[in-house]
Amino acid sequence: MSRALYLHGAYDARVAPFNLREGQPGEVLLDVAAVGLCGSDLHYYKDGGIGSATIREPFVPGHEFGGYLCEALPEQGLAAGALVAVDPNRACGTCEFCHRGHFNLCPNVKFIGAPPFDGAMTGRIWVPTSQVVALPEGMTPLEAVMLEPLGVAIHAVDLAKPRLLERVALIGCGPIGLLILQVLKVAGAGEIVAVDPQAHRREAAAKLGAAHVGADLSIVREVTGRTGCDLVVEATNSPDGFRDAVLAAKIGGRVVMVGIPDGDVYTLPAAETRRRGLKIKFARRMGEVYPRAIELVTRRKVDVASMVTHEVGLDEAPRAFQRHAESAPGVIKTLIYPNR
Structure with missing residues (x-):
């Protein structure tokens, strides 16, 4: 019998036996190569849920993952044993929002690793073949895992539409922030002013090309003349992130909000927002x-490995959450390696 990391509720992560369900038509079985501990996984751990997606019974998290095919997918040109990535988002395809092209906003989504749908923090997982992403030869499990968070960063920069050589303030230098930083540079942004309270994250931002780093907003005021x-x-992940x-x-500026705040609540000074006309x-x-994410990694335009600071087996996963x-x-x- 295999095992999995279960979240039972807030601050309650346990490794326990896992009964792999039967596969369904249109699914393929994967041996999980590696899975990332994402910020949203952490919100389930800290808050017991994100908005209406709450932990009602123990579930297995993990939506950033790659795995080895247990059988061939000849229609996709993939042999048994091939390393693949998985898009965790399965939109319904029939609602108003899907018809508008907003598959990431589908209210009927079945998202791997969000309750009640078990994720990949286990040895094996069934996934829809339509969500399997073929990878080029030589890509590593680490890179396969990081394609999903890199995709989040690409989407954020698509929304931001940075102008050529435009100065950008980046608030937050966790994994998503550091990926956004790199994608902004690829997209032609100018000086990036990175803000994070943790010194090691500021150091990582500087190494990845931030022109200025600081622990708080004083660095933005200093660089821009207020x-x-x-x-x-x-x-x-801060409730103060929006503020x-x-x-x-700047007055007349643009803001793109990517983070999920602890407690699912923002604090916001209304007058400051209105008076800037943001x-x-x-x-x-x-x-x-995914095609762009793969190209950014294979062409070495984005360094996804530099921000992976810890790699652990399943038994160490509860401590990793802590x-x-x-x-x-x-x-x-x-990164967690369930079969290590």
Whole structure:
């Protein structure tokens, strides 16, 4: 019998036996190669849910993953044993929002690793063949895992539409923020002013090309002469993230909100927002971005490995969740190898 990491509720992660369900028509079985501990997994751990998606019974998280095919998919040109990635988002395809092309916003989505749908923090998982993403020869399990968060970053930058050489304030330098930083540079953004309270994350942002880094918004005021930036991208887990993004923005500026706040609540000074006349967008998941994510990795335009600070087996996974919840020094991204 295989095992899995279960979330039972807030701050309750346990490894226990896992009964693999029967496969359904149109599904293929994967041996999980690796799975990322994502910020949304952490919200399920810390808050017991995200909005209406709450833990009502123990479930297995994990939506950033790659795996080895247990059987061939000849219609996709894939042999048994091939390493593949998986798009966790299965939109219904029939609702009003899907017809508008907003598959990432589908209210009827079946999302692998979000309750009640078990995810990949286990040894084997059945996935729809339509969600299997073929990978080029030589791609590693780590890179396969990081395609999903990189896709989130690509979608955020698509929404941001950075102008050539435009200065950008980046609020939050966790894994998504660091990926956004790199995609912004590929997209032609100018100086990036990165803000994060943790020194090791600021250091990572500087190594990846941020022109200025600081622990708080004083760095934005210093660099811009207190006027703020035309474009601000927020990627924190803080209820103050929206406030900080507003305060970092120039009058008439644009803000893209990517992070999910702890407690599912934002704090926001209304007058500061109104008086700036800001244009605000919210990012949720991603669109059809895997081909671009794969190209960015294979062409070495984005370094996905540098932010992976911890790699652990399944038995160490509960402690990994705890480390992330405590914002332990040195922690940016953890990968879990369930079959190690």
